[in-house]
Amino acid sequence: MMDNPKSDGQLKKKTAGLPAFLRNQTFFLLIVIVLLSIVFGSINPRFLTWRNLLAVFQQITVLGIATMAMALLLISGGIDLSIGSMIGLSSVVICTLIMRGSNVGLAIFIGFGIPVFCGFINGVIVSKSKCVPLIVTLGMNYVYYGLALVISQGLFLSMKGNFQFLGRGRVFGVPMPMIIVIVMVFATHFLLTYTKYGRRLVAMGGNEQLAYLSGINVDRLKIMNYTLSGAIIGLASLVLVSRLGNVLANAGEGYELRTLAAAIIGGVTFEGGRGTIAGTFLGVILLGIVQNGLNILNVSSYFQTLAVGIIIVVAVVVSNLEKIRNR
Amino acid sequence: MTIYRSEDHFIVQAHHISKTFPGVKALSDVSFILREGEIHCIVGENGAGKSTFIKILTGSLRPDSGELVIHGKSYKSLTPYLSQSLGIQVIYQENILVPQMTVAENVFVGRERLNHFGLIDYKETIRLTQTIIDSLKINLDPETPVEKLSPSGQQFVKIVKSLAYEPRILIMDEPTAMFNVKDVEMVLNLVKDISRRGISVIYISHRLEEISEIADRITVFKDGQVVATHENPGKDFDLSVLIREMVGRSVEAFYKKDRNTIGEVVFEVKNLRLHHHSPEINFTLKKGEILGIAGLVGSGRTEMIRALFGMDPKISGEVWYRGKRITIHSPQDSIQAGIGLITEDRHKTGLALNLSVIKNTTIAGLDQYPGPILNLTTEKTDVEQFIQELDIKTPSPYQEVRFLSGGNQQKVVLARWLFKDVDILIFDEPTIGIDVNSKNEIYKLMTELAQKGKSIIMISSELPELIALSDRVIVVKNGRIITELDDDEITEENIISYAFGVTDDGQSEE
Numbered sequence: 001m002m003d004n005p006k007s008d009g010q011l012k013k014k015t016a017g018l019p020a021f022l023r024n025q026t027f028f029l030l031i032v033i034v035l036l037s038i039v040f041g042s043i044n045p046r047f048l049t050w051r052n053l054l055a056v057f058q059q060i061t062v063l064g065i066a067t068m069a070m071a072l073l074l075i076s077g078g079i080d081l082s083i084g085s086m087i088g089l090s091s092v093v094i095c096t097l098i099m100r101g102s103n104v105g106l107a108i109f110i111g112f113g114i115p116v117f118c119g120f121i122n123g124v125i126v127s128k129s130k131c132v133p134l135i136v137t138l139g140m141n142y143v144y145y146g147l148a149l150v151i152s153q154g155l156f157l158s159m160k161g162n163f164q165f166l167g168r169g170r171v172f173g174v175p176m177p178m179i180i181v182i183v184m185v186f187a188t189h190f191l192l193t194y195t196k197y198g199r200r201l202v203a204m205g206g207n208e209q210l211a212y213l214s215g216i217n218v219d220r221l222k223i224m225n226y227t228l229s230g231a232i233i234g235l236a237s238l239v240l241v242s243r244l245g246n247v248l249a250n251a252g253e254g255y256e257l258r259t260l261a262a263a264i265i266g267g268v269t270f271e272g273g274r275g276t277i278a279g280t281f282l283g284v285i286l287l288g289i290v291q292n293g294l295n296i297l298n299v300s301s302y303f304q305t306l307a308v309g310i311i312i313v314v315a316v317v318v319s320n321l322e323k324i325r326n327r
Numbered sequence: 328m329t330i331y332r333s334e335d336h337f338i339v340q341a342h343h344i345s346k347t348f349p350g351v352k353a354l355s356d357v358s359f360i361l362r363e364g365e366i367h368c369i370v371g372e373n374g375a376g377k378s379t380f381i382k383i384l385t386g387s388l389r390p391d392s393g394e395l396v397i398h399g400k401s402y403k404s405l406t407p408y409l410s411q412s413l414g415i416q417v418i419y420q421e422n423i424l425v426p427q428m429t430v431a432e433n434v435f436v437g438r439e440r441l442n443h444f445g446l447i448d449y450k451e452t453i454r455l456t457q458t459i460i461d462s463l464k465i466n467l468d469p470e471t472p473v474e475k476l477s478p479s480g481q482q483f484v485k486i487v488k489s490l491a492y493e494p495r496i497l498i499m500d501e502p503t504a505m506f507n508v509k510d511v512e513m514v515l516n517l518v519k520d521i522s523r524r525g526i527s528v529i530y531i532s533h534r535l536e537e538i539s540e541i542a543d544r545i546t547v548f549k550d551g552q553v554v555a556t557h558e559n560p561g562k563d564f565d566l567s568v569l570i571r572e573m574v575g576r577s578v579e580a581f582y583k584k585d586r587n588t589i590g591e592v593v594f595e596v597k598n599l600r601l602h603h604h605s606p607e608i609n610f611t612l613k614k615g616e617i618l619g620i621a622g623l624v625g626s627g628r629t630e631m632i633r634a635l636f637g638m639d640p641k642i643s644g645e646v647w648y649r650g651k652r653i654t655i656h657s658p659q660d661s662i663q664a665g666i667g668l669i670t671e672d673r674h675k676t677g678l679a680l681n682l683s684v685i686k687n688t689t690i691a692g693l694d695q696y697p698g699p700i701l702n703l704t705t706e707k708t709d710v711e712q713f714i715q716e717l718d719i720k721t722p723s724p725y726q727e728v729r730f731l732s733g734g735n736q737q738k739v740v741l742a743r744w745l746f747k748d749v750d751i752l753i754f755d756e757p758t759i760g761i762d763v764n765s766k767n768e769i770y771k772l773m774t775e776l777a778q779k780g781k782s783i784i785m786i787s788s789e790l791p792e793l794i795a796l797s798d799r800v801i802v803v804k805n806g807r808i809i810t811e812l813d814d815d816e817i818t819e820e821n822i823i824s825y826a827f828g829v830t831d832d833g834q835s836e837e
Contacts, residue, residue: 195700196693203690206679213638213676214691214743215662273681 025267025319026279033286040293047296054175060288061177062243063258064281065236068188069229070259071280073133075192076225077205077272080122081137083233083259085144086115087252090237092148095157095247104162111241112234118144119230123223141256148249158246167243177239184232189277201225205272261308262287265315286311336363337396338496338527339384344393346379353379354390355551361496366518366528368538371548371573375762377531380548381498384529385417386410398495414495418485418502426474431456433473434488459487463517479510486517497521498529501760503537509623515541533762539564547572570763587778589798590614594751594782599644601627601634606807608644612751617773617783619797621790621822627806628786629671632753636668637661648751662691667744671755671786673733677740680729684721685710687728687739692747713742717772734765741772752776753784758792770796790819802826 041048066083073080094111098104122140126133169176192198204211204218212218236255241247266283268275290311294304339361346354354376361367371377382388383395386405395402397413405413424433431453440455442448456469465483473481482502489497499518503511511534518541522528532538538545538560545557547569555572557564594612601608608631612618622628634641637655646653648664655661658668670676678687688710689695696702710724717738721731728739737757744752757773758766773796777783787793793800800812802825809825 194703196696197699199686199690199693199701202682203679203686206682206686207676209676210679211690213636213658213668213670215659216690217657217659273679 026276026282028318029266029279029282029286029315033282033289036286036289036293040289040296044296047293052292052296056285056288056292057178058175059292060284061175061181062236062240063255063262063287064181064284065184065239066233066255067259067262067280067284068184068277069232069236070256071263071266071268071275071277072188072192072201072225072232073229074260074263074268074270075205075272075275076201076222077208078126078133078222078225079137079260079270080119080226080229081134081256081260082118082122082141082144083115083229084252084255084257085141085148086118086230086233087237087240087255088247088249089118089144089148089151090114090234091241091244091247091251092152092157092249094238094241095159096151098160098162099157108163108238112231112238115230115234115237116227117230119233120223120227122230123226126226127219127222145249152249154249156246156248159241161245163238163242164245165242167239167241177243180235180239184235185277185281188232192277197224202273205274207273258287261312264319265312267319269319283315337361338363338398340396341380341384342394342396344380344383344390344395346383346388346390353551354383357393357548357551357553359546359553361527361529362543363527364522364525365543366522366530366541368530368532368542368545369548370532370535370538370545370569371762375548375573376551377548378500379551381417381500381529381531384410384415384496384498411492414493415498416489416492416494416496417498417500418489419500424473424481424484424488427472429470429472430467430476430484430487431469433484434459434469434491436488438491455491456487459490463487463490463520465513465517482510482514486514490521494526496527496529498531500531501533502530503532503534511537533760535566535569538569539566545569549573573763586798587615587774589616590780593649595647596635597645597647599631599634599646600642601630601639601806603642605642606805608806608808610801610808610811612782612784614782615777615780616798617777617785617796619793619800619817620784620786620803621793621800621826622786622803623826626803626826628803629755630806631803632668632755632784632786635661636666636753662747662749665748665750666753667691667747667749667751668753669737669740669744669755669757671759673736673740673760678728678736681727683725684714684719684728684731684739685724688713688742688746691743695746695748709746710742713745717742717745718768732762732765734761734768737761737765737769738772741769745776749781751782751784753786755786756788757785758787758789766792790822793817793822794819 037048046052066087069083070080090111093114094107097107097110118140122133122137125131125136125140129136166176166180171179190198192202200211200216200221203214204216204221208218211221237252240251244251262283263275263280264270264283265286266275266279266281268280287308290307291304294307299307337360339359341357341359344354344357344359345352357376357380359380369377369380379388383390384405386407386409389404395405397415402409425436428436431449434456435452440448440451442451453469460467460469463483463486467476467480467483467487473484476484486502502518503514515537518528518530522543530538530541539562542557542560545560545564546553547555547557549572557568590613592611593614596608596610599608600606605627610618620628620631630639633639635646635655637657637660646655653660653664655664661668674680679690685707689706693701696705707724713719714721714724719731719738719742720735728736731739754773758769761769770792773783773785777798785793785796794817797817798813800817800822802809802812802822804826812821812825
């Protein structure tokens with residue numbers, strides 16, 4: 001930019017600091033995950049066994065799938081805090097239908113359709129009312145949870161042993177949920193990076209006014225994206241009920257915040273337009289490793305909550321370091 | 328640089344200040360002196376180091392080396408708090424006012440006047456604000472909420488606010504950028520008045536004419552260095568000297584456009600009404616033509632374009648394009664019809680700053696590619712072609728546009744519409760906040776586009792720009808097209824007299 005041969009040497013020295021690959025949050029996250037694994041493994045060798053790592057992966061599948069929905073929303077400048085209730089409502093409806101003797105296939109179909117519809121409703125309200133999605137979906141969270149409570153009457157509902165394949169089945173020895181989460185990660189990455197739809201989402205998240213003035217129908221795009229996220233949540237919900245076999249209305253409790261945490265840890269921002277699916281998935285893995293590692297080390301679940309909180313704050317601060325450093 | 332007899336009247340002395348950002352040497356060995364009660368203008372292209380220097384004075388940036396002597400005391404660096412307590416105040420271009428609060432509340436925000444119950448003393452707040460307003464001889468009601476004021480009214484509030492701090496040093500960053508011609512004169516008088524009170528003013532502006540009018544001294548920044556300081560320039564100062572120093576070579580005082588052949592009418596607006604009581608708007612646009620739209624800020628120029636482009640609803644009116652009537656209800660409609668809009672505010676509405684040059688370029692024209700899936704390699708090749716054609720200076724097509732200079736950012740916006748291959752381009756203030764060199768490049772590109780048969784509508788507050796580029800100029804006042812000027816009629820005097828309503832063109836008010 002500025003040709004000033006005299007100052008060149010000085011310039012290089014000043015910009016040295018951190019090498020570029022270290023400033024990349026995704027890479028940084030990968031290093032943290034490896035280091036944490038080494039620490040957990042050296043304290044308790046059982047952590048680094050193949051069996052345990054597989055268990056970690058199993059544990060994060062529902063979170064992993066649901067986080068793809070949250071990432072899509074955040075990157076497009078939205079958010080959905082009702083996804084936990086959507087999972088609960090969908091699970092409750094599936095079990096209720098099955099317990100009343102409905103066809104299992106039909107129950108699954110309806111159970112999947114409910115989050116899709118919820119997402120659509122969220123999208124319509126967010127785009128047409130021009131209200132802050134955080135507040136709208138916070139309210140909808142109560143609406144869906146309330147519906148789930150009304151339907152379930154607060155009781156434990158059971159799948160009666162039906163539909164175990166998605167949550168417990170294996171294909172060539174690989175657990176189904178793992179296959180689903182991996183497929184979803186690649187599919188979401190593909191969607192965001194290689195499709196016009198994904199590009200428009202990113203642009204809308206980056207600057208909604210710009211997207212509008214570039215001829216993008218932002219209302220329709222938002223509704224589509226909330227609906228699509230609802231479908232992803234529907235899938236997460238199916239995996240969850242299939243694995244658990246019986247559910248309460250609060251089956252999805254906490255998913256809205258844990259998906260948010262995973263995405264933020266992965267480098268997705270609240271402002272939209274930023275973040276990658278690779279980073280997001282590493283965020284999910286980090287959460288899974290911390291939970292499993294602390295379990296293995298016999299740390300109480302109370303401390304685990306504390307640890308997750310600290311990780312989120314550290315992640316946000318780290319991702320903001322660049323701004324501070326530029327002062 | 329001149330050696331002065333005494334250092335008594337030196338309020339600020341900056342010695343050998345340097346500052347480096349990753350990849351950029353922003354300031355290199357800058358020395359600068361501010362005398363008591365002088366108006367010291369700083370000029371330079373964008374990226375010349377003016378803003379960085381100001382940020383060092385306000386304490387929001389720390390210099391890597393050098394020394395600041397302020398009121399005779401030496402500092403390695405300042406903090407925002409220290410800077411304020413040394414009496415340094417800045418009036419920024421951006422809005423720093425709270426829109427819902429009144430003028431008086433804004434003036435004393437953060438330093439509220441309290442009564443002896445420790446509650447805000449509104450009477451005193453209003454009284455003190457009124458005193459400052461009176462001393463400036465401007466017309467402003469301290470009890471009006473700021474959001475109800477015009478943009479220039481808000482600028483005055485900023486000036487009042489900064490004076491409430493009783494500064495010794497007032498830094499004004501492009502204070503007239505938001506003003507129309509009449510108010511600019513007022514602002515300039517204010518600045519002179521302020522300096523007469525013994526306050527030293529550092530005045531940054533791209534408008535060289537106003538600088539020659541008020542400056543006691545002019546310092547020229549280029550590539551992070553001070554290249555020259557002119558003493559007592561006066562009204563007759565040769566501005567081309569400044570331009571030469573800023574760009575390092577002599578640029579033609581203003582861009583001269585090659586006239587090109589203008590074709591048939593391609594676009595026609597008939598009886599457009601924005602509101603029930605607003606006047607009807609009619610105009611035509613020809614192939615290969617640059618149509619200038621002149622008018623004061625607030626004359627309704629921008630509103631006209633917003634409605635045309637489909638951003639705002641309209642009451643009635645027809646738009647004809649190549650002999651066919653088209654309906655426009657949204658930007659989507661106008662883009663599909665082949666119209667592109669380059670907005671006035673690049674950062675707010677023109678670019679997604681965090682996204683790459685590629686993503687910013689292709690966003691409006693993704694449908695140029697078939698199917699739902701993008702071929703990123705093809706896309707990159709396409710964008711690289713525009714980078715080369717428009718000479719966009721970026722290290723890579725993947726660079727986030729926030730790292731580009733204003734001129735290059737504007738070229739990215741332009742590339743977007745060229746990629747979309749629209750036939751009609753609407754520019755709202757095409758060169759706002761762009762340095763002299765890039766301005767000329769943008770003018771050249773606009774001219775080339777017209778030669779290639781594109782039609783251009785250009786709203787501009789910069790008369791030289793309008794006059795140099797336009798084949799025809801329509802002047803807007805109070806939402807009405809007052810007149811249309813052709814060829815020789817396009818002069819500064821004509822435009823100004825119509826825009827101010829001195830010449831009425833025989834039309835009577837409704």
